[in-house]
Every structure is written in C-alpha cells, then in structure tokens.
Amino acid sequence: MIEHAALTIDGLTKSFATTPAVQTISLAVPAGSFFGLVGPNGAGKTTTLAMCTGLLRPDMGRIKVFGHDVWQDPVTAKTIFGVLPDGLTTIDRLSGRELLTFQGLLRGMDREVVNQRSTELLEALGLSDAENKLVADYSAGMTKKIGLACAMLHAPRLLLLDEPFEAVDPVSSATIRKILQRFVARGGSVVLSSHVMATVEQLCSHVAIMHRGSIAAAGPIADVRGDEPLEDVFVRLVGGQTNDGGELSWLR
Numbered sequence: 001m002i003e004h005a006a007l008t009i010d011g012l013t014k015s016f017a018t019t020p021a022v023q024t025i026s027l028a029v030p031a032g033s034f035f036g037l038v039g040p041n042g043a044g045k046t047t048t049l050a051m052c053t054g055l056l057r058p059d060m061g062r063i064k065v066f067g068h069d070v071w072q073d074p075v076t077a078k079t080i081f082g083v084l085p086d087g088l089t090t091i092d093r094l095s096g097r098e099l100l101t102f103q104g105l106l107r108g109m110d111r112e113v114v115n116q117r118s119t120e121l122l123e124a125l126g127l128s129d130a131e132n133k134l135v136a137d138y139s140a141g142m143t144k145k146i147g148l149a150c151a152m153l154h155a156p157r158l159l160l161l162d163e164p165f166e167a168v169d170p171v172s173s174a175t176i177r178k179i180l181q182r183f184v185a186r187g188g189s190v191v192l193s194s195h196v197m198a199t200v201e202q203l204c205s206h207v208a209i210m211h212r213g214s215i216a217a218a219g220p221i222a223d224v225r226g227d228e229p230l231e232d233v234f235v236r237l238v239g240g241q242t243n244d245g246g247e248l249s250w251l252r
C-alpha cells in the first residue's frame with residue numbers, strides 16, 4: 001500500500017490582480033507531522049492555507065490530502081481535514097453549542113455523537129460556561145477556540161489551522177497545545193501558521209518559511225534551524241535586519 005503524505009502542494013500559484021500572493025510553491029507535509037508555516041506579514045501563508053482548504057481557488061497547481069485532490073474531490077478531502085480559517089466568519093447568531101451541533105449535523109454525524117463530542121470539546125477548551133452564549137458575543141480568543149472545536153468535531157486526520165494561538169490567553173494556549181500534541185501523538189497531522197517562533201520551535205517537527213509568496217526553506221525543524229535559533233534563520237531568510245521604526249520624531 002502507498003503511504004500518502006498528509007498534504008502535498010504542487011506548483012500552487014495565486015495572484016490578486018497585480019499582486020502575486022503565492023508563486024508556484026511545492027511542499028510535502030509528512031503524515032504524522034506537526035508542521036509550522038511561518039513568514040512575515042503578507043508572505044502568503046493565509047492565501048496558501050485558504051487554497052489548501054478549498055476556500056480560495058488557486059490560479060494553478062494541485063493540492064492533495066492523503067492522496068485526495070482538494071479541488072477535484074472536495075467532498076472526500078473535506079471529511080479528512082478540519083480547518084480553522086483566518087478571521088473566522090461563522091454563523092454567529094448561534095450559541096457555541098448550537099454552532100457545534102449545526103456543524104456536526106451538516107457533516108451527517110449522529111446527533112448523539114455530536115452532543116457527546118461537543119460537551120467534551122467545550123469542556124476541554126474551557127467554553128462550558130459560555131456554551132449557551134451567542135458566538136457573536138464571544139471574545140476574539142473564545143471565537144478562536146469555538147472555531148478550533150468546530151475543526152476537530154468530526155475527528156479529522158489532518159488539522160489545517162491559521163494562527164490558532166492568536167488572541168488566545170496563555171492558559172487556553174497551553175490547553176490547545178496539549179490537545180494538538182495529543183492529536184499528533186495518536187497519529188494525527190497538524191499544519192499551523194504562526195508568527196511566534198518559540199511556539200513553532202516547541203511544537204513543530206517540521207517547518208516551512210514563506211517569503212514573498214515563495215518557500216525560502218522547508219523540512220524537519222532541526223535541519224532548517226541547524227545550530228541557530230529558528231528566529232535567527234527566519235530573520236536571515238526573510239531579509240536581514242529588524243527595522244527600528246525610523247525616528248518617528250513627531251511621536252513623543
């Protein structure tokens with residue numbers, strides 16, 4: 001039997017009008033890996049993840065999850081992965097629990113299973129007290145956590161998460177890390193984007209550094225990093241010195 005990579009990206013390209021956002025990138029995410037996608041603002045991470053999850057049509061290139069083409073066989077592919085998109089737009093006039101129920105039933109899951117898993121996810125993510133509150137009234141971090149619960153509800157093999165720790169408090173962040181680490185330890189695969197090198201260094205087995213729509217480096221984190229901290233490699237690859245903001249003499 002052929003062992004497929006969790007995710008393969010081949011020649012992926014996307015432009016917005018005259019802005020080339022993603023430029024012919026290819027990447028393989030090994031099954032069972034914890035994969036970090038990093039890059040400076042505007043590097044193309046969100047655009048890449050949106051194409052991988054079927055939210056944004058590529059101009060060119062192919063994306064497969066465990067051998068299934070995301071754009072040619074979307075129904076199969078979307079049962080395999082769970083997604084936490086950037087700037088989650090969701091049906092926020094539902095409560096957290098209602099949103100999970102809605103997602104589960106939409107996926108054709110058994111109502112009892114949905115109820116049970118929802119209770120466990122709400123508990124694990126510290127949202128039990130807010131389960132009957134409208135998602136519209138959730139804080140940014142709570143919205144991120146209910147989005148993560150929605151991504152995990154159908155027990156996917158692969159999680160594609162855009163900035164899962166953004167706006168999340170340190171306690172919740174530690175909880176999410178543990179949940180994701182357990183998921184990977186049981187054979188799941190995770191791809192996440194992040195700006196926090198320490199998080200990526202701690203959690204991830206593999207990393208890809210994106211810069212101006214291209215992959216500047218990718219592979220097992222120890223290979224990409226060598227003897228240096230990941231942050232130093234990152235700064236070197238994406239363009240040298242940090243900017244001190246100039247004088248901004250008008251700013252007292």
Ligand SMILES: Nc1ncnc2c1ncn2[C@@H]1O[C@H](COP(=O)(O)OP(=O)(O)OP(=O)(O)O)[C@@H](O)[C@H]1O
Pocket residue numbers: 016019020021039040041042043044045046047048
């Ligand atoms: N809907 C859009 N319309 C026009 N340009 C876009 C759109 N979405 C992204 N871009 C452009 O594509 C490029 C890549 O953006 P993208 O959001 O993928 O970067 P990113 O690496 O996720 O950035 P960040 O770290 O700031 O979230 C940027 O130049 C951005 O301005």
